[in-house]
Every structure is written in structure tokens, then in C-alpha cells.
Amino acid sequence: MELFIDRVSKQYQNKTAVDRTTLKLHKGVCGLLGANGAGKTTLMRMICGILKPSGGTISFDGEDVSTEEYRSVLGYLPQDFGYYPNFSGMDFMMYMATLKGLEKHSARRKAEELLRLVSLEGASGKKIRTYSGGMKQRLGIAQALLNDPALLVLDEPTAGLDPRERVRFRNLIAEVGKESIVLLSTHIVSDIEHIADRILLMKDGRMIYDGDGKELEGGLEEFYLEQFDEAQEEGGWKNTSGRKGGQDAAFFKSGKI
Amino acid sequence: MQLFLSLVKYEFLKLLKRRMVCVTLAVSAAVMVLGVTFGGRLGRVYVEGELITTQADLDLELAMNSKRLSGRVLDETMTEELREAYRQAGEESQGEIVYLAEPYRKYIWPLEPFVRWVRRVGLDVPIEDLNEETLYAKRLERMEENWSDSLLSEGEKEYLRGQNEKLETPFTYEYCFGYEHICDMMNTTAFVLVMILTVCLPGIFTGEHSRRTDQLILVTAKGKDVLYRAKILVGVLFSLLAALVQTACTVIPSFVLYGCSGFSAKLQVIAPESVWSMTMGEALMIFTGLLFVMALLWGIVTMVLSECLKKGTAVMAVLFGFIVFSMLLNVPDEYRIAAQIWDATPLQLISYWGVFTNRLFPLLGHYFTSWQAVPVVYLLLSALAARAGKRRYTGFQVSGR
Amino acid sequence: MKEKSEVIHALKQAFEPPEPERKRSFLRTLPRGRISSFSFMAAQAGYIRKWVWALSFLLLGAAFAGAVCMKKETLWLVSGMLPFAAMAAVTENFRSLIYGMGELEMASRFSFRSVVLARMGILGAGHISLFVILIPVICFFSTYTLLQTGVYLLVPYLLTTVSCLWITRKIGSRDAMYACTGAAICVSGLTFFIRMMMASLLQIQYLSGWIGVLAILAALSLREGKKVIRQAV
Numbered sequence: 001m002e003l004f005i006d007r008v009s010k011q012y013q014n015k016t017a018v019d020r021t022t023l024k025l026h027k028g029v030c031g032l033l034g035a036n037g038a039g040k041t042t043l044m045r046m047i048c049g050i051l052k053p054s055g056g057t058i059s060f061d062g063e064d065v066s067t068e069e070y071r072s073v074l075g076y077l078p079q080d081f082g083y084y085p086n087f088s089g090m091d092f093m094m095y096m097a098t099l100k101g102l103e104k105h106s107a108r109r110k111a112e113e114l115l116r117l118v119s120l121e122g123a124s125g126k127k128i129r130t131y132s133g134g135m136k137q138r139l140g141i142a143q144a145l146l147n148d149p150a151l152l153v154l155d156e157p158t159a160g161l162d163p164r165e166r167v168r169f170r171n172l173i174a175e176v177g178k179e180s181i182v183l184l185s186t187h188i189v190s191d192i193e194h195i196a197d198r199i200l201l202m203k204d205g206r207m208i209y210d211g212d213g214k215e216l217e218g219g220l221e222e223f224y225l226e227q228f229d230e231a232q233e234e235g236g237w238k239n240t241s242g243r244k245g246g247q248d249a250a251f252f253k254s255g256k257i
Numbered sequence: 258m259q260l261f262l263s264l265v266k267y268e269f270l271k272l273l274k275r276r277m278v279c280v281t282l283a284v285s286a287a288v289m290v291l292g293v294t295f296g297g298r299l300g301r302v303y304v305e306g307e308l309i310t311t312q313a314d315l316d317l318e319l320a321m322n323s324k325r326l327s328g329r330v331l332d333e334t335m336t337e338e339l340r341e342a343y344r345q346a347g348e349e350s351q352g353e354i355v356y357l358a359e360p361y362r363k364y365i366w367p368l369e370p371f372v373r374w375v376r377r378v379g380l381d382v383p384i385e386d387l388n389e390e391t392l393y394a395k396r397l398e399r400m401e402e403n404w405s406d407s408l409l410s411e412g413e414k415e416y417l418r419g420q421n422e423k424l425e426t427p428f429t430y431e432y433c434f435g436y437e438h439i440c441d442m443m444n445t446t447a448f449v450l451v452m453i454l455t456v457c458l459p460g461i462f463t464g465e466h467s468r469r470t471d472q473l474i475l476v477t478a479k480g481k482d483v484l485y486r487a488k489i490l491v492g493v494l495f496s497l498l499a500a501l502v503q504t505a506c507t508v509i510p511s512f513v514l515y516g517c518s519g520f521s522a523k524l525q526v527i528a529p530e531s532v533w534s535m536t537m538g539e540a541l542m543i544f545t546g547l548l549f550v551m552a553l554l555w556g557i558v559t560m561v562l563s564e565c566l567k568k569g570t571a572v573m574a575v576l577f578g579f580i581v582f583s584m585l586l587n588v589p590d591e592y593r594i595a596a597q598i599w600d601a602t603p604l605q606l607i608s609y610w611g612v613f614t615n616r617l618f619p620l621l622g623h624y625f626t627s628w629q630a631v632p633v634v635y636l637l638l639s640a641l642a643a644r645a646g647k648r649r650y651t652g653f654q655v656s657g658r
Numbered sequence: 659m660k661e662k663s664e665v666i667h668a669l670k671q672a673f674e675p676p677e678p679e680r681k682r683s684f685l686r687t688l689p690r691g692r693i694s695s696f697s698f699m700a701a702q703a704g705y706i707r708k709w710v711w712a713l714s715f716l717l718l719g720a721a722f723a724g725a726v727c728m729k730k731e732t733l734w735l736v737s738g739m740l741p742f743a744a745m746a747a748v749t750e751n752f753r754s755l756i757y758g759m760g761e762l763e764m765a766s767r768f769s770f771r772s773v774v775l776a777r778m779g780i781l782g783a784g785h786i787s788l789f790v791i792l793i794p795v796i797c798f799f800s801t802y803t804l805l806q807t808g809v810y811l812l813v814p815y816l817l818t819t820v821s822c823l824w825i826t827r828k829i830g831s832r833d834a835m836y837a838c839t840g841a842a843i844c845v846s847g848l849t850f851f852i853r854m855m856m857a858s859l860l861q862i863q864y865l866s867g868w869i870g871v872l873a874i875l876a877a878l879s880l881r882e883g884k885k886v887i888r889q890a891v
Contacts, residue, residue: 042656048476050655072478080658082468086274098263099477099484143473276828277837281844288848292855300858312858445855452847456840467832569836577843581738584850 001027001061003047003151003181008056010042010205017042019205020056029177031192032185033224034202040185041079043202044155047183048076060151072101075149077140079156085129089120089139092128093146100147107146114142117172119165133160141169145176152182158191170195189221260479264487265494268461272491278457282502285449289506293442294514304357315357320434320515323370327432327518333389335371335430342368343384370430378529393426400530404615408593413617416624421532430526433519436537437527438511440609443544446507447551447607451580453499454555459563459572461488462650466567472655481651489560489643496556500549508541524613531613533626540613543628547612551603554635554642561646564653580604601631695772702776710746710781714788717743721792725799733800733807734853736792737814738846743788744818745842747781749835752826752886756834771887778883785815802860809868810860816875818845823882827889 003025010018018039034040045051047058049065058065060073083092090111097107115121118138123131131139137160144152154173158166166188174195176182186192192199193213199220201209213220272278298313310318329335346360354361365372380387380395400421404414465471474480520538524531535543563572583604588596597616605611611627618630717739724732749756751774789811797807821841826834852859 045472045655048472050472050475050653052652052654068478068482071476071480074476076473076476078469078472080469081473082470084271084468084470086271091270095267096473096477098260098267099474099480101260101478104259104263147478277840281840284844288851292851296855297858299856299864300861301863442855445851448854449847449851452843456843460836463836467836570839573836573839573843577846585735 001150001181003060003183004058005043005047006057006059008043008046008053008058010039010046010051011054016205018046018053021205021207022056023200023207023210025181025183025198027177027179027181028197029173029182029184029195030198030200031196032183032200032202033187033189033192033220034185038202039205040202041155042205044076044153044183044185047151048074048153072147073150075144075147075152077144077154077157079159081140083128083136083139086127088127089115089124089131092139093124093143096143097146102147110146111142114145117145118142119168134162134165137161138165141172148180150180152176152180154182154184156186157184158186158188166191189224193220261483261487264479264484265490268484268487268491269494271464272457272461272495275457275460278460281453281456282499285453286502286506289446289449289503290510292445293438293507293510296442302357304355309357309362318366319369320432322367323434324432324518326368326370326430329371329430330427331371331374331389331392331430332427336387336389336392339365339368339371339375340384340387374430374526374529377527389427396529397421400532403530407590407615409615409617410619412619413615413624416617417532417615420534423534424523424525424532428523428525428529431519431522432516433522433526433537434515435511435517436519436522436541438515439508439541440527440537440544442507442511443548444604444608444611446503447548447604448580450500450503450548450552451555451576451603453503454496454552454559455573455576455580457499458492458495458556458559459569461492461560462564463567463569463572467569469658471653475653475655482647485647485650489557489646492556492560493553496552497549500552504545504548528609528613532615533613544607544612547628547632548607550632550635551607554639555603557639557642557646561642561649564646564649601627601634606631698772699776699779702773703780706750706777706780710750711784713743713746714784717788718791721795725795729799730801733796733802733810734849736796737811738849740811740815741818741842741845741849743785744815745822745838747785748819748822748826749838750781751777752823755826755830755886756832774887803862806860806862806865806868809865809872813868813872813875814845814849816872816879817848818842820875820878820882821845823879823886827882827886 003023005021005023005025007020007022008018009016009020021043032040032043042051046053047065049058049071060070063070084095087095093111093115094107097111098104102110112121112124115124118141120135120138120142123135128136128139137157141154141157144154152173157173158169161169170191173182173184177195177197184192184196197212199209199211199213200207201224209223213223298316300312302309302312302315342364343354346354346364349360349363350358354365357366375387375392378392378396379399380392382391382395400417401414404417409417465474474484477484520536522537524533524535524537524540526537559572559576562575563569566572566575583602586599588599590596593616599605600611600614600616606627614627617624617626619625620630717736720739721732721736724735728735754773789808793804793808793811796811797804800807802810818841821844822838825837825841829837
């Protein structure tokens with residue numbers, strides 16, 4: 001089981017969103033960290049085949065990203081996704097199951113099982129437009145797991161989840177990661193620290209770190225914030241966060257508001 | 258196959274669960290029924306400032322006169338009766354015979370269906386000179402004039418003359434008000450139908466983009482090719498269903514009002530200058546068939562446009578602009594090819610003058626009529642549009658979010 | 659003088675001012691400049707999208723062009739286009755609700771209600787001016803009286819207004835734009851439909867019925883407008 005990302009780039013008119021990234025991912029949970037605009041979502045979309053790379057190829061066990069076979073082993077939870085307001089939770093799951101090519105009876109069983117897993121079995125008959133933000137997110141997670149994906153791509157999956165749900169989610173992903181490739185992007189460093197076997201740090205479209213995080217001095221969070229601070233300084237913001245000299249006011253590089 | 262049908266079912270559910278779709282279908286059906294039933298039958302009739310009757314009563318009287326005269330041959334006997342009626346009305350009026358005034362209603366009104374038929378032929382001689390020979394000669398003369406005005410080639414004229422020779426004259430008048438009413442309404446039916454499709458169909462594709470569900474569905478195994486076909490099929494089925502509903506809303510009230518007699522009445526009863534040997538029933542079937550094919554084309558073009566533009570409002574604006582343009586623009590006959598192409602566009606085609614036009618489509622030494630050639634072109638265009646839309650849909654890139 | 663300024667400059671360079679303390683709380687005590695209601699309204703005018711005004715000008719242009727080319731049929735061309743002006747006005751008024759800005763606006767000094775009323779005032783004044791020009795111009799070229807012309811123009815406009823307000827209240831999301839456009843198209847189509855198929859309804863004896871419909875639609879517009887605002891606040 002191998003996801004091969006071979007010199008993949010994405011170029012826009014005035015920006016390089018992803019710059020010749022090469023990766024080989026195997027079974028396990030891989031955490032993708034990076035500042036806003038680092039290129040995480042762009043990379044994930046290319047992996048899911050909904051954004052065409054400017055260069056390079058992506059394949060899973062030899063199957064190119066553009067094939068139906070590739071998509072049949074893929075599960076994806078986007079960062080910002082919509083729903084059909086007049087569908088109930090179960091309707092939505094059954095519809096997604098149909099799209100994933102699941103047969104009706106097994107689809108229903110799987111949908112019920114997953115809704116139970118994400119604690120939505122009580123609300124499965126209600127219309128999605130009545131769901132809270134966290135419920136919608138959990139529904140999104142459930143649909144991503146419908147086809148027992150060998151490749152699971154999750155873009156900020158814990159957004160909108162309360163701490164307890166986040167813990168449950170981590171356990172779920174850790175479980176999935178035993179049998180599948182899981183690529184998980186988030187801003188919450190602790191989510192990755194607990195479950196990721198491999199950590200990728202992206203900055204300005206490039207991978208600046210690829211490892212298990214154990215060798216980082218001061219821990220992953222410190223390392224991440226250092227990279228983040230550098231990026232902010234270049235952009236003109238400096239977040240003191242009480243770490244330097246006790247200053248409690250954010251100010252521009254010039255030191256004035 | 259089951260998977261495909263399942264997707265079709267879900268897509269249909271998604272479409273019909275939109276309140277706007279149900280409201281549009283219901284309102285347009287109601288408006289069509291009311292329009293067909295009451296259109297042209299409201300209002301009162303005044304002659305020289307005096308209230309004579311209501312439009313509805315006048316319409317009913319005309320229908321009864323028409324039924325009474327059904328089966329009569331449009332020959333010398335008929336012209337003689339008309340001459341006698343005008344003579345009697347003229348004596349009583351002692352001057353100008355005013356339409357629907359007392360002498361007219363007493364003597365001429367019972368023969369009004371014949372009078373209208375003679376007017377359609379375009380005979381403009383004094384009533385004393387009206388006879389079978391001049392009537393049918395005038396018909397031929399008008400036909401030749403129309404062909405020349407339409408810039409028909411000699412080959413086309415020969416073909417049409419050949420068609421005309423197959424007709425048996427003198428014609429027999431038959432009551433076919435119901436069919437005539439439906440044929441008159443067909444252009445309006447087409448107009449309402451394209452409005453329904455313009456409003457209801459864009460959401461099939463644009464809804465995925467506006468709701469941001471495109472990211473979810475495009476990454477699934479069946480989310481590209483299979484789902485696209487399912488969506489197109491749903492759009493096509495909806496278009497045909499809407500066409501069926503609108504046709505029913507036109508046909509049923511017309512038959513309720515005027516009865517369904519007249520299936521075998523010749524087309525020449527309502528269109529004397531026509532050379533086509535067909536009955537009113539056959540003409541109605543042609544109209545209906547063309548309406549369905551037009552619905553298919555319009556539906557597919559709407560869906561493909563919506564996938565190209567990604568915004569429902571933009572699609573509606575473009576299509577509605579085209580509808581208004583269709584209503585306002587008239588290409589002069591001297592631009593033969595442009596006029597013929599324009600007359601084959603959906604809203605121009607579904608009308609009496611569009612379907613039974615004298616302009617023919619030459620191909621490999623044969624001539625094809627509008628109702629023979631245009632459906633084939635429409636089906637081809639539909640297939641091409643669907644194919645183009647598929648490339649667009651499967652090649653969609655999620656970016657800028 | 660030059661020496662003085664040099665000394666001042668040198669002192670500024672040499673002296674390091676102390677870091678400010680409790681700067682924010684001090685700044686809050688100072689009086690802040692506030693804009694007047696009129697300035698707020700004028701500012702709102704700038705936020706009304708250009709295409710809304712462009713549509714009004716297009717209508718005017720269509721009326722004058724139609725008056726030259728189409729004469730009697732100008733009335734139906736313009737009354738077929740007016741639903742889109744109504745749709746543009748309603749969706750512009752309630753753009754906050756449709757695009758999810760409602761919560762932010764409700765929490766600000768000039769609340770959602772003020773924003774809506776300001777926009778209604780501006781767009782309403784614009785459309786009233788439009789009607790004041792359109793009605794006499796079209797009446798001049800048509801066979802209908804001034805009253806009939808006004809009624810036949812206002813009825814589709816208000817019917818669209820009522821429909822769009824109802825849609826905005828019921829849906830209140832981006833889907834509402836799509837639905838409002840659909841409603842405008844349906845009303846526009848209905849106008850053409852009446853002209854084509856039920857022209858007898860336009861006879862003078864039915865004018866009182868039309869005026870009744872107009873009055874009902876005007877009342878419904880007000881009611882729906884109030885409901886939308888009340889629902890959002």
C-alpha cells in the first residue's frame with residue numbers, strides 16, 4: 001500500500017502553491033502541519049484528484065489519481081464542505097454510499113454503524129439543516145469512512161468538535177491508521193502529536209520537515225511556532241504571545257499601531 | 258445498473274425537494290390551464306358602441322355553427338350560399354354590412370366558418386364574383402406568391418407543387434376547433450415550457466457548486482462519469498415530464514371546451530394554403546413530438562450551460578435573455594439561410610408557421626420538411642452538448658476557496 | 659532658529675521615551691468621532707452594487723428605445739423587465755441575510771434594521787424616480803391611459819417584490835438569490851403570457867380589478883418587508 005506523490009507542483013499566476021513535492025506514504029497516520037496559505041489544502045486536493053497539478057504525478061499502488069479505481073479506495077473530508085439541507089443524515093450517507101459504489105444493503109449497514117460511531121444515530125432521521133456545526137462535521141467524518149478507504153484524506157477534521165469529540169476522533173483515526181494511509185491536516189498540534197506516526201511540515205509550498213517529531217528540540221509545537229513566527233515576521237505581523245519580554249500588545253514590525 | 262438507477266432516484270429527489278421547482282410546475286400548469294380556458298374568451302363584444310354579447314358566448318356560437326356545417330364540401334354550393342347570405346344582409350342593412358351588427362348576425366353569422374375560410378384563402382374580389390373556381394385559383398396564386406416571397410428555389414417549388422397535386426379538391430369542411438385551438442396555443446405552451454426548464458434545471462449542476470458538495474462527490478468512484486449521466490438523465494426526464502404536463506394542460510382544457518372531434522379533418526381546413534396531406538390529428542402529433550424534442554434540447558443545453566457558468570442566476574439570465582430576444586427578433590425573409598436557421602430555433606419552431614413552413618431542407622437530392630429535419634438536428638445537438646458538458650464536469654477543478 | 663530645531667532633533671534622538679502603559683484604556687476615554695445618520699445613509703449608497711443601478715438605467719434605455727422602435731409594445735417590454743429591477747432591489751436590501759452577514763450587522767451600532775432601511779430608502783427613491791419617468795413616457799406611446807400604464811407596470815414589480823421578500827424570509831441563504839431570480843423570470847413570463855393569451859384582461863372594464871390587485875400587492879409588500887426585518891432582528 002503506497003501513495004506516491006512524484007514531483008507534484010501547483011502553479012497559479014502569481015504564486016506557487018505547491019513546489020515540486022515528492023512523498024511516499026504508507027500505512028499509518030501522517031500529520032500535515034503548516035501556516036495558512038502554506039499549500040496544505042492545495043496538496044490534499046491534488047491527492048484527491050479534484051485539482052490538477054501543474055506538474056508531477058500522483059498514484060496509489062500504481063493507479064493514477066484520475067482513475068475510478070483510485071477514487072474507489074479514497075475517503076475525503078474537505079475543510080469546508082456543504083450538504084443537502086433537505087436530506088436527513090441517513091439520506092446523505094446512503095447517497096454518498098451510492099456514489100462510492102456500495103451495494104444498497106451493505107451501504108445501509110455501514111451507514112448505521114458509522115452514524116453510531118460518530119454519535120449521530122439519534123439524529124440520523126432529522127434534516128441536516130437542523131444539525132449543529134459539530135454534528136455536520138461528524139457526519140462529514142462518517143461519510144469519509146463509508147467505503148473503508150485505503151487512503152483517507154482529512155482536511156482540518158476536528159474543526160467544530162468539542163474536546164471530548166476530538167479525543168474520540170483521534171482514537172478513531174488511530175484505529176483507521178492501522179490498516180490505511182491517513183493524511184490529516186490540522187492547526188491543532190496536539191492532535192498530530194498524539195496519533196501521527198509521521199509529521200510533515202509545509203511552508204510556502206515546500207516540505208520543510210518530514211519525520212516523526214521525536215528528534216525536535218523543545219517538541220513539535222515549539223518547532224512549529226518558530227516556523228510560524230518566521231512566516232509572520234516576513235508578512236509584517238509579530239505575535240509576542242507573552243513569550244518575549246511580557247509585552248501584551250500586538251504591533252506591527254515598526255512597533256507602532 | 259441498480260447503482261445508476263439509485264443515483265437517478267437521489268438526483269430526482271434533490272430536484273423535486275426544491276420548493277421552487279414544485280411551485281414553478283404548479284403555477285405554470287395552473288396558468289396554462291387558465292390561459293387555454295379563458296384566453297380570448299374574456300371580455301365583451303361591442304358593435305358601434307352597443308353591447309352585443311360576451312366573447313365566450315360568441316365563441317360558443319361559432320363552435321356550434323362550425324359543428325352544424327361540418328361535413329360540407331367547400332365548393333360552388335357553399336359559395337352560392339355565401340353570395341345569397343351577403344345579398345340578403347346587404348338588402349336589410351341598406352348600405353355597409355357591419356360585422357356582428359344585426360343583418361350580419363342574422364344572415365352571414367350562421368355561415369361564419371365558411372367566411373373565415375374564404376378570408377384565409379385571401380380572396381379579395383367582390384362577393385358577387387365569389388365562386389369555386391376563383392376561390393381555388395386564388396389559393397394557388399397565394400401559394401406561389403408565398404413561395405416566391407420566401408425565396409424558394411425552383412426545386413422546392415416543384416416539390417411543393419407535387420405535394421399539392423396529391424390533395425383532393427374541393428376540400429371538405431370539418432369541425433376541428435379543439436385541434437385548431439391547441440395548434441394556436443402551441444407557441445405559448447413552448448414559451449411556458451422553456452421558462453419552466455430555465456428556472457428549474459440549472460440547480461442540478463450549480464447546486465453542487467453553490468453548496469460546496471462538489472468536493473465530496475467528485476472524489477467518489479461514481480461521482481464523475483456515472484453521476485454525470487444520472488444528472489443528465491434526470492434533467493431529460495424532468496424536461497419530458499414538464500413537456501407532458503404542459504401539453505396536457507393545453508390539450509385537455511381545449512378538448513373539454515371544444516370536444517375532440519376533428520382528428521381526421523384535413524390541415525387545409527385551418528390553413529388553406531398548406532400543401533401537406535395530413536389531418537389535424539397528425540398535425541397535433543407532430544407538434545407534440547417537436548415540443549418533446551425541443552424540451553430535450555433545451556433541458557440539456559440548460560444543464561450544460563449551468564455546469565459551464567457554475568451560477569444558477571447567470572444561466573437563467575442568459576437563457577431568459579435568449580427567450581426575450583427570440584420574441585423580439587425577426588429575421589427578414591430576404592436573408593434566406595439566416596431566416597431559415599432562426600425559424601428552426603426552439604421558440605420560433607413550435608408554432609404553426611415554424612413547423613409547417615414551406616422552406617425545405619435539401620440533402621443529397623432530396624427535400625426534407627422542417628418537422629423531418631429539425632428533430633434530427635436537435636437530437637444531434639443534444640448529444641453533442643451532453644458530451645461537451647461531460648468533459649466540463651469531469652474536468653472541474655476545485656480552487657479559489 | 660536652526661540651532662533650536664537641531665537641539666530638539668538631537669534630544670529626540672538621544673532620549674528614549676518610556677514604554678506606554680495602559681495605552682488602550684487611555685485611548686478609550688478620548689471622545690471618538692461618530693458619523694451622523696445621514697453620513698451613514700450616504701455611505702450605504704456606495705455599497706449598493708453597480709449592477710442594481712445599471713439595471714435601472716437599462717430599463718430607462720429600453721423604454722426610450724422601445725418608444726422609438728416598438729411604440730405600443732414598449733409597455734410590455736418594460737413591464738417584462740421590471741421584475742428584475744424589483745428582484746435586484748429586494749436582494750440588495752437583504753444582502754446581509756442572504757450572504758450570512760446578518761449576525762455581524764445586528765451586533766453593530768448601526769444595526770441590521772438601519773442598514774436595511776437605509777438601502778430601502780435609497781433604492782426606493784431611485785425606483786420611484788424611475789417610475790415617474792417611465793409611466794408618462796410609455797403612456798405617450800401606448801394606447802392605454804396613464805392610470806392603466808401605471809397599474810400594468812406596478813403590478814409585476816410588486817408581485818416580484820412580494821415573492822422575493824417571501825423567499826428571502828423563508829430561505830435566507832445564497833439559494834435565495836437563485837430562487838428570487840426564478841421568481842422574477844416567472845413573473846416576467848406571466849406578463850408576456852397575459853399579453854399573448856389573455857389580452858382581453860387588459861380591457862378597461864377590468865381596470866378596477868387590476869387596481870384591487872395592486873392595492874393587495876402593495877399591502878403584502880409592506881407586510882412581508884416588516885416580517886423579514888422582524889425575523890432577522
